[in-house]
Amino acid sequence: MLITNMKEEFKVIANLIEDNTRVLDVGCGDGTLMEYLKKNKNIDPRGLELSKKKIQESFGKGLSVIEGNAETDLKQFPDKSFNYAILSQTLQAFYNPEKVLDELLRVANIAIITIPNFAYINVRLQLLIKGKMPVTKNLPDEWYNTPNLHMCSIKDFFEFCEKKNLNLFKALTIKNQKISEINKRNLFFKNLFSELGIFLIKKK
Amino acid sequence: MSKMKELKKIIVNKPLKLDCGETINNYPIAYETYGKLNEKKDNAILAFHALTGDQFLTGINPVTNKKGWWTYLIGPSKPIDTNKFFVICANVIGGCMGSFGPSTVDEKSKKPLGTNFPVITINDMVNAQYNLLDHFKIKKLFCVIGGSMGGMQVLQFVSNFPDAAKNAIPIACTANHSAQNIAFNELARQSIMADNNWDKGNYVNKEKSPDKGLAVARMAAHITYLSQKGLQEKFGRKLQETDNINFGFDADFQIESYLRYQGSVFVDRFDANSYLYITRAMDYFDLTKQYNGKLSDAFKNCSTKFLVISFTSDWLYPTHENKDIVIALNACGADVGFIEIISDKGHDSFLLDVPEFLTTIKKFVDANY
Numbered sequence: 081m082l083i084t085n086m087k088e089e090f091k092v093i094a095n096l097i098e099d100n101t102r103v104l105d106v107g108c109g110d111g112t113l114m115e116y117l118k119k120n121k122n123i124d125p126r127g128l129e130l131s132k133k134k135i136q137e138s139f140g141k142g143l144s145v146i147e148g149n150a151e152t153d154l155k156q157f158p159d160k161s162f163n164y165a166i167l168s169q170t171l172q173a174f175y176n177p178e179k180v181l182d183e184l185l186r187v188a189n190i191a192i193i194t195i196p197n198f199a200y201i202n203v204r205l206q207l208l209i210k211g212k213m214p215v216t217k218n219l220p221d222e223w224y225n226t227p228n229l230h231m232c233s234i235k236d237f238f239e240f241c242e243k244k245n246l247n248l249f250k251a252l253t254i255k256n257q258k259i260s261e262i263n264k265r266n267l268f269f270k271n272l273f274s275e276l277g278i279f280l281i282k283k284k
Numbered sequence: 285m286s287k288m289k290e291l292k293k294i295i296v297n298k299p300l301k302l303d304c305g306e307t308i309n310n311y312p313i314a315y316e317t318y319g320k321l322n323e324k325k326d327n328a329i330l331a332f333h334a335l336t337g338d339q340f341l342t343g344i345n346p347v348t349n350k351k352g353w354w355t356y357l358i359g360p361s362k363p364i365d366t367n368k369f370f371v372i373c374a375n376v377i378g379g380c381m382g383s384f385g386p387s388t389v390d391e392k393s394k395k396p397l398g399t400n401f402p403v404i405t406i407n408d409m410v411n412a413q414y415n416l417l418d419h420f421k422i423k424k425l426f427c428v429i430g431g432s433m434g435g436m437q438v439l440q441f442v443s444n445f446p447d448a449a450k451n452a453i454p455i456a457c458t459a460n461h462s463a464q465n466i467a468f469n470e471l472a473r474q475s476i477m478a479d480n481n482w483d484k485g486n487y488v489n490k491e492k493s494p495d496k497g498l499a500v501a502r503m504a505a506h507i508t509y510l511s512q513k514g515l516q517e518k519f520g521r522k523l524q525e526t527d528n529i530n531f532g533f534d535a536d537f538q539i540e541s542y543l544r545y546q547g548s549v550f551v552d553r554f555d556a557n558s559y560l561y562i563t564r565a566m567d568y569f570d571l572t573k574q575y576n577g578k579l580s581d582a583f584k585n586c587s588t589k590f591l592v593i594s595f596t597s598d599w600l601y602p603t604h605e606n607k608d609i610v611i612a613l614n615a616c617g618a619d620v621g622f623i624e625i626i627s628d629k630g631h632d633s634f635l636l637d638v639p640e641f642l643t644t645i646k647k648f649v650d651a652n653y
Binding site: 124132135136137138139140141142143144145146147148156157158161 | 589591607610611614615617619620621622623624625626640643644647648650651652
């Protein structure tokens with residue numbers, strides 16, 4: 081079964097995940113991605129979510145979701161209990177993103193992290209020309225009500241992985257439904273023209 | 285109480301070795317069913333009742349003529365729809381609604397057993413109820429569900445019979461009865477035993493029963509089922525049928541009157557000895573200890589899908605105790621979902637009209653059937 085209205089980001093993530101694996105979707109929302117993985121990839125995924133409404137929606141899809149927060153509730157999962165842990169566009173909203181990444185790589189072999197790129201040209205221009213905090217499709221909130229505490233750019237994430245000695249073995253971006261690789265050679269341009277970064281990391 | 289004789293019962297002709305060492309046989313289990321068992325026998329739900337519950341979970345209880353205790357959740361067109369599901373509920377052993385308990389009449393002496401009834405555990409309760417699956421020739425239940433002591437039975441049932449239930453919903457419960465809960469139960473027991481009419485449980489052969497002790501036990505317990513906020517909002521300092529305080533010890537406040545009423549109606553339907561035995565069973569419940577300190581071992585062989593539910597204002601079985609169950613289930617890779625429902629109604633929330641709770645269960649059972 082295909083879920084056609086699933087957002088491009090989820091389609092990319094779903095294609096990165098091998099069939100018959102164990103997956104934890106951290107901040108799984110209403111379970112759209114989990115449902116897709118369950119129906120198309122023979123995966124019995126688990127989810128962690130804060131919103132009670134969204135958890136109920138996931139229960140209504142037959143999905144197993146645990147109410148909780150990545151900063152405090154990942155500790156309930158044993159080491160390497162998953163092949164993949166997914167974290168979609170929420171890393172920047174944690175008090176301590178570094179600790180969350182540590183935990184994700186403790187419970188899973190591979191972490192799939194996506195971030196809204198703060199170095200995207202539209203974001204840069206808004207700050208440069210308007211002199212105001214940027215508001216875009218991926219960053220829809222105003223400075224005073226945004227949940228985002230630790231914005232970063234694709235380049236920042238590359239440097240972070242290097243500094244923390246993490247194996248960033250795949251980096252992708254999507255533009256007009258086209259997926260392209262980000263690497264050290266094209267990093268300058270991808271960092272300027274990508275709204276979203278999708279990263280696969282594991283421990284070295 | 286002639287209606288007691290008309291209760292549906294099975295007589296179990298299979299010896300059951302109790303945790304206390306005694307073996308029982310040819311004992312009755314009273315039960316009730318709602319809905320129809322389908323041909324595939326895959327729509328059966330076994331519901332476990334709490335401390336003072338019984339098998340009449342919905343509709344009208346034929347003995348008390350009152351509404352069943354889980355009418356908000358279970359019944360025709362209810363979240364657990366009995367047009368679709370076949371719901372079984374048994375009176376626990378130790379209870380007083382027809383199952384083997386302290387008010388059961390001993391065949392030899394022709395007198396109620398009273399405190400000659402053996403001390404039973406949650407484990408004994410579920411082992412006894414398992415016989416209902418054989419009776420209905422059900423290989424696998426669609427679901428086991430229960431709140432409070434019913435939730436403890438859910439946990440024990442799944443660990444004893446890992447292949448017997450497809451889904452399990454333990455609600456507002458714990459894997460090990462806490463010191464606080466043992467304390468409240470002890471208070472209730474002491475209240476019953478302090479009533480001279482209790483007479484070491486022998487009241488069953490006399491005219492007077494320890495109604496006062498049992499009523500006080502119920503009053504104390506009732507407070508623990510509510511929340512501070514719920515009590516304050518419902519009663520506050522409102523006075524009962526009086527404009528001013530009366531400088532005496534009658535029930536000036538509505539809350540006093542309410543508790544007295546709860547106590548007085550309770551003694552009409554519940555047996556004091558049953559209260560002693562069942563609270564004891566709850567206190568002895570320690571699933572972690574049964575598995576040598578590792579709770580996750582209780583679930584390591586099961587393929588059951590769990591939904592654990594707690595309530596924000598439940599201070600008797602607080603969220604963190606329910607979460608410990610979730611952690612243990614995750615530790616053995618079991619399939620588990622968890623949600624904490626926002627409610628001011630305290631521990632009693634699982635019995636009341638709490639829409640978010642009811643919706644959650646409806647979504648879960650419908651999606652998994």
